Amino acid sequence: MTTRDAPLALPGLRGRLQREAALGPSTWFRVGGPAEALVRPADVGDLQAFLLALPLEVPVVTIGAASNLIVRDGGIPGVTLRLARGFAAIEVEADGVVAGAAALDVTVAEHAAAAGLSGLEFLSGIPGAVGGAVVMNAGAYGGDVAGVLDWAEVVTRSGALVRLDQPLLAFGYRHSTVPPGAVVVRARFRAQRGDAVLIAGRMAEIRAAREATQPVRARTGGSTFRNPLGQKAWELIDAAGCRGLVRGGAMVSDKHCNFLLNTGAATAADIEGLGEAVRERVRVMSGVDLQWEIRRIGVAA
Numbered sequence: 477m478t479t480r481d482a483p484l485a486l487p488g489l490r491g492r493l494q495r496e497a498a499l500g501p502s503t504w505f506r507v508g509g510p511a512e513a514l515v516r517p518a519d520v521g522d523l524q525a526f527l528l529a530l531p532l533e534v535p536v537v538t539i540g541a542a543s544n545l546i547v548r549d550g551g552i553p554g555v556t557l558r559l560a561r562g563f564a565a566i567e568v569e570a571d572g573v574v575a576g577a578a579a580l581d582v583t584v585a586e587h588a589a590a591a592g593l594s595g596l597e598f599l600s601g602i603p604g605a606v607g608g609a610v611v612m613n614a615g616a617y618g619g620d621v622a623g624v625l626d627w628a629e630v631v632t633r634s635g636a637l638v639r640l641d642q643p644l645l646a647f648g649y650r651h652s653t654v655p656p657g658a659v660v661v662r663a664r665f666r667a668q669r670g671d672a673v674l675i676a677g678r679m680a681e682i683r684a685a686r687e688a689t690q691p692v693r694a695r696t697g698g699s700t701f702r703n704p705l706g707q708k709a710w711e712l713i714d715a716a717g718c719r720g721l722v723r724g725g726a727m728v729s730d731k732h733c734n735f736l737l738n739t740g741a742a743t744a745a746d747i748e749g750l751g752e753a754v755r756e757r758v759r760v761m762s763g764v765d766l767q768w769e770i771r772r773i774g775v776a777a
Contacts, residue, residue, distance in 0.1 A: 484513050486555070487529035491518040491562070499539075499547045499556070504603070506695050507744040508547025509774060511556035519562035520637065520661050527659075528635030530555065536633065537773055538659050540605040541580065544612070544698045544770050549744045549777035559607060563661055568593070572626065574664045577607030581614070584665065589679060594670025595624055601682040603698055607660040612769075613647045617682050622647035626664040633657030650702050650769055691729045695738035700751055701766040709766055710734040713754055716761040723750035736770075748772060 483495060497514035500507050517523035530536070535554030539545060563578040568591045575584045585600035598619030602609060610628045613621050625642045632638060632655060646653040654660060686692055701709040710733050713719070719733040725742030728750065729735040736747055755766045 492516040503542040509551030548774035550775035593667035629662040630658040716757040726750040
C-alpha cells in the first residue's frame with residue numbers, strides 16, 4: 477500500500493494511533509503489509525467517541541489476536557482497529573464468565589477452570605481472542621461459542637453501545653450475524669459448577685490433542701477451510717494430493733493438511749495463492765468447493 481499524499485484525517489482519541497503501521501510481525505503467519513492507520517482505543521468509551529466522529533466513508537477493519545488471518549501484502553487502507561489492554565478484562569461470576577473482546581480464549585478457559593466452572597474447556601483449544609470467537613462462532617473439541625454465549629456487547633459504526641442476546645446473533649457453523657461494521661467489545665459465557673480435577677484433566681487432554689495433531693509451533697493461521705457438511709476438509713485436501721504442496725515460501729502442513737504454513741520467507745500472496753490452488757485441486761478431485769475459514773483482508777501488493 478502506498479502512502480497517500482495527505483495523511484488520513486482522523487478524530488482524536490485517548491488511545492494510540494500509528495500511521496503506516498507494520499502488521500505482519502504481529503500476525504501468526506508473520507506476513508502482510510501495513511495499516512494506513514492503526515488505532516488502539518483506550519477503552520469502550522474511547523472507541524465509541526472515535527467511531528461517532530469518524531466520517532462514514534472511511535473504511536474500518538477490526539483485528540484481534542490475528543491468529544486466523546491473512547493480511548494481504550498491500551496492507552489495509554483506512555482505519556484498522558485493534559482492541560488491546562482496555563478490552564481484556566475477565567470477570568468470573570457464579571455461573572459464567574464476562575470477558576472483554578481482547579481477552580484470549582485460552583485465558584477465559586483458565587479463569588473458568590480456576591473458579592471450578594465447567595463448560596468452557598473447549599476455549600482452551602482455540603488460538604484467538606473473544607471478539608473473533610464471537611464473530612465466527614469459533615468451536616473445537618465438542619463445543620462452540622453459540623452453545624455457551626448469553627450475550628455480546630458491540631459498538632456500532634455510529635458509536636452506539638448495544639447488547640445483543642444470543643438469539644439475535646443467529647449463529648451458524650463458523651458464522652454469526654454481528655451487524656456490519658459493529659465491533660464486539662465484551663461477551664458473557666455460561667458455565668456450570670464442576671469438579672476442578674475433571675476440568676483440569678479435560679483441558680490437559682485438549683492441549684495434548686492439539687500438540688499431537690496440529691503444527692502449533694509453526695507460523696500458521698489455524699484451520700484454513702471450513703468443514704463441508706458431513707465431510708472433513710483435511711480428508712478432501714489429502715485425497716486431492718495436497719499434503720506438503722508448496723507455493724513460494726508457503727506449504728500445506730504435512731502434520732495436518734488443513735493448515736497452511738509460512739516456512740520462513742512466504743508472502744501473503746504465497747499463502748493465499750496456495751490456498752486457492754488447494755481449493756482448485758479439491759474441486760477437480762471431489763467436486764467440493766471448500767470455503768475459507770481464515771479471514772483475508774487488505775489489498776494485494
